[in-house]
Amino acid sequence: MIGENLAQVRLHIDLSRQKRHVDMRQDFVKLIAVTKNHDVDAMRTAIDAGVESVGENRVQEAQSKLSVLDRSVEWHLIGHLQTNKAKYAVKMFDLIHSVDSVKLADELNKEAAKINKLQDILLQINVAEEESKYGLKIIELTGAAEHVVSSCPNLRLCGLMTIAPFFDDAEQTRPIFRTLYKEFKALQARNLPTADIQWLSMGMTHDYQIAIEEGANIVRVGTGIFGPRQY
């Protein structure tokens, strides 16, 4: 089941890439298997079927899985992080997608410095400015990016992430993704020192195909691989 789902998702990723502007069709799309609320057995099955990156939204859950998962993969933090957990996050995650405040960036920088790590991060942007979601507003993006490159030597800014509002018709997410892609290209064009703006993380099970068409090069898919989560 997981293997078949994964094959379907990979097929859809390829089909969506073919719908991109011709210049972008060959560009790589990284698939993150979102494993929150799924057990280690399911994770092993997915990894054996070719998954190379997993995404978790809670530090504690990731910690307990990391301690027993006998497979080597990239670990991505995709959920909101409280500043008091930054010290655990820097020890575990290859890429932290959910940096949603300057205060959190400072805390991550401090904890990464303690373990001598250059921590890769994305800034999470709340494009639609939904009350229910974390993330910086677009107008705060430039200031936050400048803060990271000038004051956080142990962080490497690698790009942007967003969670689109939920619409029954996923097509309605398109303007959100298009807006963030423009911001991503503008950030790239600024050639900020120490930054390496290469990842645009957008799209989940419901809307990843649209996100890819609009320029996402990381998609975060849980339900589409593992089926519904039991909470």
Ligand SMILES: *Cc1c(COP(=O)(O)O)cnc(C)c1O
């Ligand atoms: C849970 C989650 C996902 C995956 O959601 P699905 O709908 O199961 O694909 C992606 N991104 C974030 C930030 C999440 O919290």
